[in-house]
Amino acid sequence: AQGETLQELIARLGGAPTPAPAPARLTNAPSLAQGLVGRRAELEMLRAAVEHDPVLTVTGPAGIGKSRLLRELVHMLYVELEGGAWLVDVGHETTAAEVVRLVLAALEVPGPSDVVRLGHALAARGPLVLVLDDADRVDGLGALVDELSTGAPEARILLSRRSPCGARKESTLRLGPLPLDDAIALLRTRSDRPHAELALLAEKVDRVPLALEV
Numbered sequence: 396a397q398g399e400t401l402q403e404l405i406a407r408l409g410g411a412p413t414p415a416p417a418p419a420r421l422t423n424a425p426s427l428a429q430g431l432v433g434r435r436a437e438l439e440m441l442r443a444a445v446e447h448d449p450v451l452t453v454t455g456p457a458g459i460g461k462s463r464l465l466r467e468l469v470h471m472l473y474v475e476l477e478g479g480a481w482l483v484d485v486g487h488e489t490t491a492a493e494v495v496r497l498v499l500a501a502l503e504v505p506g507p508s509d510v511v512r513l514g515h516a517l518a519a520r521g522p523l524v525l526v527l528d529d530a531d532r533v534d535g536l537g538a539l540v541d542e543l544s545t546g547a548p549e550a551r552i553l554l555s556r557r558s559p560c561g562a563r564k565e566s567t568l569r570l571g572p573l574p575l576d577d578a579i580a581l582l583r584t585r586s587d588r589p590h591a592e593l594a595l596l597a598e599k600v601d602r603v604p605l606a607l608e609v
Contacts, residue, residue, distance in 0.1 A: 422470075427466060433577030442471065444568070445524060450540055452556055452566070453556075460604040462555050468526075478523025478549075480523065490535070494530075514543055518549070522551075536562075
């Protein structure tokens with residue numbers, strides 16, 4: 396009606412409109428400070444493997460770039476998967492029960508912590524990626540991964556470890572040192588020394604990414 400205020404119009408129409416629900420969060424991974432240097436072939440291999448491998452472990456020595464590669468994959472995939480892509484650092488955990496608790500917390504699933512509830516929570520989200528990062532110290536990890544993979548067949552569980560976890564359906568991708576050109580490119584993000592000096596430095600630290608970044 397003419398001269399009607401907004402509050403009067405809302406009251407006449409039956410109250411304030413219901414706000415649209417906030418979009419569901421699809422990842423808990425922090426933003427990346429810079430782009431990935433090198434590892435493009437390995438990244439594409441992981442992306443392809445996620446389509447058919449239920450469990451995939453990225454292996455290699457400390458500092459070789461396992462975590463960084465998986466973080467890049469999470470940021471690549473979370474917008475493509477119905478259930479998103481989730482990254483859980485389990486480097487300080489030693490039991491499967493502690494891992495279950497951390498994953499439930501990352502997924503913001505309320506209630507008691509147990510593996511059956513986690514399996515149901517993963518299955519309810521549809522296709523997703525769950526990364527268990529730095530998972531070297533967890534006892535019984537292979538059995539836990541088997542149970543989660545069976546209970547949530549659309550989930551893809553990825554791990555970073557120095558060696559395979561022993562899950563029944565586990566595939567592995569082992570990382571080695573960076574190719575020399577990529578190692579120099581990584582050093583170039585931190586130094587403007589001549590190319591020859593950067594090449595010598597890269598070889599001195601065996602082209603290991605963590606050593607190159609220090």
